[in-house]
Amino acid sequence: MLMKEILVRKKPIMICPECHAEYLDHINECGDCKISLVDACLIDLPIPEMTWSSLPPFEGKIFADMTAELLDQHSIPYYLKMDWTSSALNIGATGFPGQIIRIFVPEEYLDKATGLTTAVIGESE
């Protein structure tokens, strides 16, 4: 399935994790806070220092919600990002929105979370 990648930034921008000021990518330190800048691509992840891994993408929010609930129950931190298939505009007639939801979990939880995901999809079919 084709997916439109909405996370990619063509031009790297650095952001101060403290005051969120944006800098060009040749600057390494915030002039105000005197701390190292981080890549703007990472700033919207809740904990940029962690390595986040993506579960297989979900089609439709229901599966994602079910999985999120399971992750909650197992105390696994997670992070949702919405995406859209590039063909979403052509699907209108069926009413299927073509929405893709990706769930990111910390790398060390990936195996467990993947197992839970499989359970969700298995139960629903």
Ligand SMILES: [Zn+2]
């Ligand atoms: Zn700053």
